[in-house]
Amino acid sequence: MKLRKNVAVSEAGLLFNPVTGESYSVNPIGVEIINLLREEKSPEDISKFILGKFATDKATFEKDYHDFIGILEHHNLLDSHEETKA
Amino acid sequence: MSKTRYERPVIKKLETGMPNKFGTRTEYEPMTHIDGVAVKDLIKEFGSPLFVISEKTIRDTVKKAKKAFGTRYPKVQFAWSYKTNYLNAICNIFHQEDSWAEVVSGFEYDKAINLGVDGRKIIFNGPDKSEQDLTKAITNDSLIHIDHLDELYSIRELADKLKKRPRVAIRVNMDTGVYPMWDRFGFNYENGQAWDAINKIMHSEKMELVGLHCHIGTFMLSPFAYGTAASKLSELALAVEQKFKHEIKYIDMGGGFASKNTLKGSYLPGTDTNPTFDDFAEAISTVLLNSNFKKDKLPLLILETGRALVDEAGYLLGSVISNKRSSTGRRNTIIDVGVNILFTSFWYDHKITPAQPFTHYSEDTCLYGPLCMNIDVIRESANLPLLNMGDHIVIHNVGAYNMTQWMQFITLRPNVVLIDLDEKPHLIRIKESLENMNSMERVPSHLTFDR
Ligand SMILES: Cc1ncc(COP(=O)(O)O)c(C=O)c1O
Secondary structure (H helix, E strand, O other), rough: EEEEOOOOOOOOOOEEEEOOOOOEEEEEEHHHHHHHHHHHOOHHHHHHHHHHHHHHOOOHHHHHHHHHHHHHHHOOEOOOOOOOOO | OOOOOOOOOOOEEEEOOOOOOOOOOOOOOOOOOOOOOEEHHHHHHOOOOEEEEEHHEEEHHHHHHHHHHHOOOOOOOOEEEHHOOOHHHHHHHHHHHEEEEEEEEEHHHHHHHHHHHHHHHEEEOOOOOOOHHHHHHHHHOOOOEEEHHHHHHHHHHHHHHHHHOOEEEEEEEEEOOOOOOOOOOOOOOOOOOHHHHHHHHHHHHEEEEEEEOOOOOOEEOOOHHHHHHHHHHHHHHHHHHHOOOOOOOEOOOOOOOOOOOOOOOOOOOOOHHHOHHHHHHHHHHHHHHHHOOOOHHOOEEEOOOHHHEEEEEEEEEEEEEEEEOOOOEEEEEOOOOOOOOHHHHHOEOEEEEEOOOOOOOOEEEEHHHHHHHHOOOEEEEEEEEEOOOEEEEEEEEOOOOOOHHHHHOOOOOEEEEEEEEOOOEEEOOOOOOOOHHHHOOOOOHHHHOOO
């Protein structure tokens, strides 16, 4: 899963997609995930990181993570041609 | 090191300009406590879902209503509309606050008598009063509000049989400028039915015509309509006085004042727009005081206010079962509160508040109940903070009609708790069980299995 190259997210959670000109608001945990995606971290690494930092369990997070990725895709924020990095 | 509170990741497109159908977000604070008792503890002890009623809010609301009318009109009496919420504990709060009882069936009548209400302080409304019901009401000297001519003739016969002079009023329906007009109950004013019924009662001399009654609608947003109704009833009362030299003792304006709920489709919340007790009191008392009643002959003003007195005192606590997405990407949240116990979700956009802290991030959400039925929708569209599975929510303004119109459908009806003035919770209705349900059923022997 890879973020589109020029998508920018600020620390305050404002995300801008220069391709479409759309702006989005992202909550803090969403910002963390987007930054991890930018670093091309694997879903497993992302899950490990989040579980270390937030009070939740693996099943809950994985469900929410897939949902979040689905919405990023829906908004065309992911690079669909890239293969997921292992 | 303690971990940060988890919130699921969200991303939301920023839109400029027009507000959308989800409206603007209004819930900025979680509701963690009700009258000093933690929602978390209530659910732990009594389960979820759970109805919670605040005794303090009921008493404060009654005082507000009494003050609004009492400062404007010298003789006012409230009668608690049983059908709005007839849990015994709730009725008794109203009776302690000096309310009479207003009932519309034999079942409700017996309930009031069982609670120790003086028969002379029971108003018996409604189109369906059996001979047995009428006999009881006549014997107890209750106030019988006649709905139709068949009832009038039955009472006349029973008066002879019981050798009593029943105290009666007639229910009058009329055009108050509010549509649709409620004309199925009682006798019409404009076409002369009401005057005709009055004459039949007065000429028979078997009954004492003590009052005139109307109930012009429910969740009324126009105080002006009450002014019109009060004026028509006053005219009838004055006509009786003039023709028969008979004094009408009371004018009963029924119920119908809007509560603080928000009707579906309204853009602004009901708390901001709905008329107050003062608005209704001003409209009614002005008309009565300005009419031609002599100062010492002003009729008693009776009010059968239901929802506006109890809606705000009721909360329904629930829990999140799951978060899903629809095929179009919309957030769907399933909670354990269904339309079978929250009947009023068909009429209102109930205010819903999370019971635990949340951030300012929110999602446009459709809230579904737990029933395996398509109609089970609690809110079609609400802008809500992010809720996790197992989180608790508080649904507001549910005190009226839910604990009487609820259905045992698919699930069982939950516990009801009253929080008293000392912030102590009391279980006032025990949740249903399979045994309760089975105890009412009989299985013929050829359909039983030997296992
Ligand atoms: C005769 C009568 N009185 C009083 C009420 C209470 O009405 P509300 O709850 O709208 O005040 C009703 C309700 O329908 C009613 O039928």
